[in-house]
Amino acid sequence: MLQNLVFGLFVGSVYGVGAVGLALVFGVLKMLNVAHGELVMLGAYTSYWLFVSAGLDPFVALVLVVPIMFAVGILLHLVLFDRITRQERETKIKNSLLLSFGLGLI
Numbered sequence: 001m002l003q004n005l006v007f008g009l010f011v012g013s014v015y016g017v018g019a020v021g022l023a024l025v026f027g028v029l030k031m032l033n034v035a036h037g038e039l040v041m042l043g044a045y046t047s048y049w050l051f052v053s054a055g056l057d058p059f060v061a062l063v064l065v066v067p068i069m070f071a072v073g074i075l076l077h078l079v080l081f082d083r084i085t086r087q088e089r090e091t092k093i094k095n096s097l098l099l100s101f102g103l104g105l106i
Helices: 004-027 036-054 057-079 087-105
Strands: none
Touching: 004 036, 036 057, 036 087, 057 087
């Protein structure tokens, strides 16, 4: 029972962090990024890959994964999303949806 409770809190916190990220991006930049979940999964797969291939504890792997995913997010913003932030509101929302759906497909 305790293990299920801890696992539920862990999964709920991951969903909470994802929701806060979506709300923050839309609230500040007025852009919709539906690829946010895919980036969270990319971080999870990177942590899993470090666990399986390098034998690192998943919590220790987070020390490496968080800066890596931060760099990926900055790179995506600089290369793809930066041009969209300077557009008008409706165009910005449409183009950010198209771009993030494309990222989700990739």
